[in-house]
Amino acid sequence: MQLAKEVKYLIHKEVLLEWRSKYTINGVLLYVVSTIFTCYLSFVSLGDKLTWNALFWVIMLFASINGVSKSFLQETKGQQLYSYILASPAAVLISKTVYNTILMLVLTTIALGFYTLVFDSFTPPDLLLYYVAVVMGSISFSTVFTMVSAIASKAGNGGMLMAILSFPIIIPVLILLIKLAKNAVDGLPWENSYDEIGMLFLVNVLTVATSLLLFPYLWRD
């Protein structure tokens, strides 16, 4: 139960730090809103719903890279050493992942709301299924990007490395997400989407398991 206690404490710390500065959430929110607005102004003549769907996921992808990569890249060496002494590596990884998932959930929900508001014709017929895709997306983005940002921060070479390392890994997830969201846009019955939901679930379990196995090696300098 030591682990659960540590995780709870660390999540509390992350949320508190974020609440004090409100930098990440506001920054990424503004980033998402201005990107959506830019896309709206540049693609306004495009009427195809599937293009809007793909565009939404591309915007989410870049927003989440920006949001999640903060988790390790932002911390100083001293901060990392401090949490290294205080908590087990598993607790650090789990707390960061859970915190990022919460952050991404808030962000994607607001983004989806804004997106349907701006693109009036976009509103998918099966909004619940679309929201399931959004939730699965938030979880998968944060599990993959948390680990990759840890690798990038240890390599000591922030932004570009983060993008190079995470894109090939996230592409399979992104393809599944776009397919799932497309089912919702087309208004297909839920039975057609169980394959994708199951696969996404499996990929996430795989990612979390390998991250938990590998993170202790990464964390120890």
Added chain:
Amino acid sequence: MNKTWWKILGSVLVIYTAIAGLLLGVPRLPILNESIRNLYFHVPMWFAMIVLFSISVFYSIKSLSSMSEIDDIKAVESVNAGIIFGLLGLVTGAIWAKYTWGQFWSFDPKQNFAAISVLLYFAYLILRNAIDEEQKRAKISAIYNIFAFPMMVVLLFVLPRLKDSLHPGNGGNPGFNSYDLDSRMRMVFYPACLGWILIGYWVYTIRFRLRSLENKQQHN
């Protein structure tokens, strides 16, 4: 594997498949026609690549626990050799696609995913270049390699099955073994796979020896 018999076996098999693959009889099929012979050269590249990348993951896991430099060199050199085979697989596939599907790049899921998985290993090599300190480089790149390997398996073996593909065995196309991998082709195809895997392993051992000699020179 210090003996020479498997090197001789690999060379003999590859020479045999090159000659027999171009001369022996093949089934006459519409669209494919004589290009079906590319099966002996295109598919074994992927087998060799998968074997080399698996070797690399094995040594990455080993280097995480042993922290030895030799395991690290083995991991990176097998990736180097595997990428060559991945690129050859893409090129042979693209040429084959030109004559059967009409374009070099047909946006076939397997083509795209194979290209992405090659990108994955290029990212691995760039990650190595980004870190100067040897111990740290060995550790971090091993972690990325192990983390990326399950994703490559998903990309190459699971995702293409969910999508329609022009490749045989996908999207309602009958698999190769069902109609045209007849006994004549099997006589060449299986030796070709084994031969190219052995050649790939040989390339990797040579690269490894070269690299360790270079390292020794640097340390002296």
